[in-house]
Every structure is written in C-alpha cells, then in structure tokens.
Amino acid sequence: GIFNAYWEPLTFELPPVSDGLTERWRRCIDTALPSPDDIAPWETAPAVEQASYVVQPRTVALLALALQQSTQSPSRPR
Secondary structure, three states, rough: OOOOOOOEEEEEEEEOOEEEOHHHOOEEEOOOOOOOEEEEEHHOOEEEEOEEEEEEEEEEEEEEOOOOOOOOOOOOOO
C-alpha cells in the first residue's frame, strides 16, 4: 500500500514486474477517486501501465499483482 499524508500529490515509482510476466500492477484502492471507482476487486481493477503512480494528498492507494499459486505443498521442517 501507498500512503500520502503530505498536502501535495506525490509520485511513487513502482517495483518492476519480473521479465516474462504479462501481468501488470492493478489499482485496487485509491481513496482520492469518487465512489464506486475508489475500490475494485483485483479481478476488475484497472491496470497501471506506467512505471510510477501519482497519489493525491492525504490518500491511500493499494496496487497489487496476481500471486501465483504453487502446486507443490510446502516442505515441513524435520
């Protein structure tokens, strides 16, 4: 999540998406946007195409990538 407690907009650089992944960051929450655009489930959240994201003053934003599920069970300590 990104928190901007400052009184002016701030630009945040996003971590790069790994090579070979086609997924993009998605904007799930941005409290500066009017409802109902302020919150969206990951499946319908809009993709963020740029490498940075502008967060408005006194705003919370949540950008997310899809998590890949492993088909292997986690190893147990012995």
